[in-house]
Amino acid sequence: MTEPVAPGTPPEPVSAAPPGTVAAALAIWQRAGGLAVPIATAVLAFIVAGLVVAATGHDPLTAYKDIFEGAGYNWIFHPSTDTAAAAPYNLSQTLLQTTTLILTGLAVAFAFRCGMFNIGGQGQYIVGLVVANWIGISFIHLDSFLHVVLCIVLATLAGAVWAGIAGFLKATAGAHEVISTIMLNWIAIWGASYLFGDNGPLQGPNPAVPVSGDVVPGAQLPVFWGDQGFQGLHVGLFLALAALVVYWLVLNRTTVGYEVRAVGYNPDAAAYGGISVRKNFVRAMAISGAFAGLAGALDMIGYLYHFGVLDVQSNQIGFLGIAVALLGRNTAVGTGVAAFLFGGLLYGTNQGLTSGVIPTALAQNVTYLIQGLVVLFVGADVLILYVWNARKKVRRARAATTPEPAA
Amino acid sequence: MSVRPMPDSAALRAKAAEPKSIAIAGIVLGVLAFFLVIPPITTRSIVGPIVVGVAAMAFGFWAVRGGAGRVGWGAVAAGVIGLVLGIVATRSSVGNLNQVFTASLIADMLSFATPLTFGAIGGMVSERSGVVNVGLEGMMLMGAFWGVYGAAVSGSWVVGVLVAAFSGGAMALVHAYFAIHLRADQIISGMAMNFLALGITGYFYYQLEHGGYLSTNVKIPNVSIPYVKDWSFVGPAIGNLNLGIWAAIACVPLSYVVLFKTPLGLRIRACGEHPRAADTVGINVYGIRYGAVVVSGMLAALGGVYLTDGFVHGVFNENVTAGRGFIALAAMIFGNWKPFGAFGAACLFGLSTALASSGRLTVYSPNGAILFQTLPYILTLIAVAGIIGRTIPPAADGRPYKKQ
Numbered sequence: 001m002t003e004p005v006a007p008g009t010p011p012e013p014v015s016a017a018p019p020g021t022v023a024a025a026l027a028i029w030q031r032a033g034g035l036a037v038p039i040a041t042a043v044l045a046f047i048v049a050g051l052v053v054a055a056t057g058h059d060p061l062t063a064y065k066d067i068f069e070g071a072g073y074n075w076i077f078h079p080s081t082d083t084a085a086a087a088p089y090n091l092s093q094t095l096l097q098t099t100t101l102i103l104t105g106l107a108v109a110f111a112f113r114c115g116m117f118n119i120g121g122q123g124q125y126i127v128g129l130v131v132a133n134w135i136g137i138s139f140i141h142l143d144s145f146l147h148v149v150l151c152i153v154l155a156t157l158a159g160a161v162w163a164g165i166a167g168f169l170k171a172t173a174g175a176h177e178v179i180s181t182i183m184l185n186w187i188a189i190w191g192a193s194y195l196f197g198d199n200g201p202l203q204g205p206n207p208a209v210p211v212s213g214d215v216v217p218g219a220q221l222p223v224f225w226g227d228q229g230f231q232g233l234h235v236g237l238f239l240a241l242a243a244l245v246v247y248w249l250v251l252n253r254t255t256v257g258y259e260v261r262a263v264g265y266n267p268d269a270a271a272y273g274g275i276s277v278r279k280n281f282v283r284a285m286a287i288s289g290a291f292a293g294l295a296g297a298l299d300m301i302g303y304l305y306h307f308g309v310l311d312v313q314s315n316q317i318g319f320l321g322i323a324v325a326l327l328g329r330n331t332a333v334g335t336g337v338a339a340f341l342f343g344g345l346l347y348g349t350n351q352g353l354t355s356g357v358i359p360t361a362l363a364q365n366v367t368y369l370i371q372g373l374v375v376l377f378v379g380a381d382v383l384i385l386y387v388w389n390a391r392k393k394v395r396r397a398r399a400a401t402t403p404e405p406a407a
Numbered sequence: 408m409s410v411r412p413m414p415d416s417a418a419l420r421a422k423a424a425e426p427k428s429i430a431i432a433g434i435v436l437g438v439l440a441f442f443l444v445i446p447p448i449t450t451r452s453i454v455g456p457i458v459v460g461v462a463a464m465a466f467g468f469w470a471v472r473g474g475a476g477r478v479g480w481g482a483v484a485a486g487v488i489g490l491v492l493g494i495v496a497t498r499s500s501v502g503n504l505n506q507v508f509t510a511s512l513i514a515d516m517l518s519f520a521t522p523l524t525f526g527a528i529g530g531m532v533s534e535r536s537g538v539v540n541v542g543l544e545g546m547m548l549m550g551a552f553w554g555v556y557g558a559a560v561s562g563s564w565v566v567g568v569l570v571a572a573f574s575g576g577a578m579a580l581v582h583a584y585f586a587i588h589l590r591a592d593q594i595i596s597g598m599a600m601n602f603l604a605l606g607i608t609g610y611f612y613y614q615l616e617h618g619g620y621l622s623t624n625v626k627i628p629n630v631s632i633p634y635v636k637d638w639s640f641v642g643p644a645i646g647n648l649n650l651g652i653w654a655a656i657a658c659v660p661l662s663y664v665v666l667f668k669t670p671l672g673l674r675i676r677a678c679g680e681h682p683r684a685a686d687t688v689g690i691n692v693y694g695i696r697y698g699a700v701v702v703s704g705m706l707a708a709l710g711g712v713y714l715t716d717g718f719v720h721g722v723f724n725e726n727v728t729a730g731r732g733f734i735a736l737a738a739m740i741f742g743n744w745k746p747f748g749a750f751g752a753a754c755l756f757g758l759s760t761a762l763a764s765s766g767r768l769t770v771y772s773p774n775g776a777i778l779f780q781t782l783p784y785i786l787t788l789i790a791v792a793g794i795i796g797r798t799i800p801p802a803a804d805g806r807p808y809k810k811q
Binding site: 052056117119165169172173174175176178179180182183184186187189190191193194197198199200313314316319322323326359361362364365366367368369370371372373375376378379380 | 541581585589591592594595596598599600601602603604605606607609610611613614726729730733734736737740772774775777778780781784785787788791792793
């Protein structure tokens with residue numbers, strides 16, 4: 001039922017990467033490389049957020065020190081595996097968040113490398129959660145290993161399909177992926193609210209609370225650090241780290257990755273070279289969604305086990321993936337490091353800060369502030385690089401052609 | 408032996424038989440098919456909706472044959488929906504129908520549509536000038552928070568509204584600076600606005616809560632229309648609406664006139680369609696775009712302050728907008744970047760929220776009514792997929808402009 005593009009309609013994203021679009025910006029970005037800009041971006045974001053904290057009469061340095069310790073980063077000063085102590089426990093919790101953020105970050109990063117902006121990580125993550133919960137409370141007589149695999153595979157596929165819808169609409173109808181992924185996010189959020197809500201198909205045994213049932217023990221991931229009953233660190237972390245390797249391999253060592261990057265740099269040139277741009281839009285979105293769906297599965301069978309309507313409405317981890325991917329410059333290593341940073345920020349501000357210099361409710365919002373600032377500055381760092389390069393070029397050109405008269 | 412001129416009546420008949428008029432008549436019939444079986448008419452026979460619904464579909468197919476594809480298929484869809492819903496409604500008890508379809512449903516629809524209208528009109532102004540604004544949600548949230556703060560501190564709702572508009576405008580100015588001057592990716596910058604607004608309002612909510620600055624009894628007043636409020640049905644529907652609702656409705660023709668009937672509007676649209684051409688004839692593209700983005704932030708913020716200080720009595724909760732800015736974005740797209748289209752979409756989306764809210768569709772299924780909340784998003788997906796006619800954004804929407 002798709003209409004052919006009528007002559008005279010504005011150029012569709014399928015066929016154009018004019019200067020200033022995500023794809024064109026990326027080209028500059030990926031080539032620029034380097035660590036200085038992302039680090040400067042993060043530092044600047046922390047400084048600005050610190051100024052807000054200071055302006056409201058709190059001590060930002062103490063606050064950041066508390067967050068640092070709350071995140072368990074001080075573990076390197078007291079290395080230990082005993083999660084009864086504060087630092088190791090906090091670190092294990094930070095790594096729990098890092099696991100999710102690596103995957104939701106990759107969900108954004110992979111699409112980015114294909115010149116698309118996947119804002120739908122949140123929805124794809126929720127779809128993954130729902131499917132993993134559904135499988136995890138059914139098939140209770142299944143072999144434990146098979147059950148876990150089934151949860152992970154189906155949730156990953158569900159995420160891929162959910163994102164694939166956006167890719168398909170872009171490939172066939174030219175619908176902008178930003179709009180369709182935003183819409184798909186909210187369909188997933190309200191759909192999950194229905195499923196987990198009162199009298200919903202997936203509501204748990206207690207009819208008074210809108211929360212899903214618990215994933216059966218057989219479908220839960222084993223915990224390797226900490227206590228299964230106290231949100232111990234599950235083996236999903238290794239799957240997330242493996243996903244980073246897979247991401248790097250697929251992008252840099254396979255034909256699929258080559259095509260994805262080619263389309264990301266310049267869809268016109270890629271099409272000229274015989275690459276199907278439309279196919280790559282669908283494929284890249286589906287792979288992106290698979291990462292987010294996997295994140296949902298690992299969270300559900302790793303440590304959440306159940307999910308409620310209020311959690312669905314307030315969860316932001318998929319959106320945080322945007323900041324992770326942007327700060328990590330869509331590279332595997334960068335995404336891993338940025339996920340560890342944001343994981344620490346998320347968990348470090350989640351607990352009562354030890355010195356009480358700012359209340360927990362305030363601290364949690366510092367995370368959102370820093371997230372927003374990072375995304376804002378990263379959006380502009382393309383320009384910083386651009387101006388930097390342009391200025392150097394202009395200077396060189398001027399020195400070569402019109403030597404300035406001595407002052 | 409000369410050809411006689413066509414008589415006037417035939418010309419009139421030809422005009423009435425234009426495919427588009429037929430299609431619109433079909434849509435009206437489709438609505439009527441459902442209208443027959445709900446209060447206040449409430450016929451209980453399934454014959455009515457079937458006959459009228461089929462007639463609507465016939466009109467639709469006739470119009471499609473005549474070449475009015477998009478509106479024609481709309482009429483067919485209206486016929487099918489009217490028929491199905493009509494039959495479903497005759498199966499439902501009159502008591503339930505009376506609880507769902509009351510005069511206050513219209514009041515609720517308008518009330519839920521108000522923040523969406525403000526946001527959608529705001530987004531339209533910005534995008535017509537060529538700057539994508541996915542930060543509407545954040546700007547709405549800023550207005551929702553600082554509006555309550557302003558009203559609480561000053562004790563005047565007028566000050567609250569002004570503070571809200573200022574906060575939304577200030578946030579939009581940041582977006583404009585990054586999008587226009589720094590030529591950052593407009594979607595990334597817009598998303599940054601959403602995150603920042605969440606952080607700023609959440610932070611200051613807890614910071615100021617302790618000072619007791621965030622509770623107020625002043626709120627945007629209701630407008631009680633003399634005489635009209637005593638009429639049956641119309642009275643409870645529109646006789647005592649909030650001033651904010653009327654302001655949103657007034658924004659619709661106002662933005663239409665400004666955008667499509669004034670030189671300023673022509674300039675704004677020129678910047679959104681072809682900034683280079685606009686620049687060549689001496690239009691200040693950056694200036695127009697800055698103005699449009701700031702106005703869009705102020706409008707979105709007005710939607711926010713209505714939410715916290717018009718809809719309710721000065722109450723702010725964290726993330727109170729809960730995605731309404733995104734529905735506004737959807738309404739703008741669904742309305743094809745046009746004021747009346749955006750308002751129509753906002754009303755449709757408002758209606759779906761009003762129906763899903765407690766005491767209405769919840770009489771049938773307490774939980775299933777939640778699914779109605781997805782309707783705006785599904786409809787927008789269908790709209791951008793181009794299944795019933797494609798929505799077309801301004802040509803230079805989202806493209807940074809570089810002066811030469």
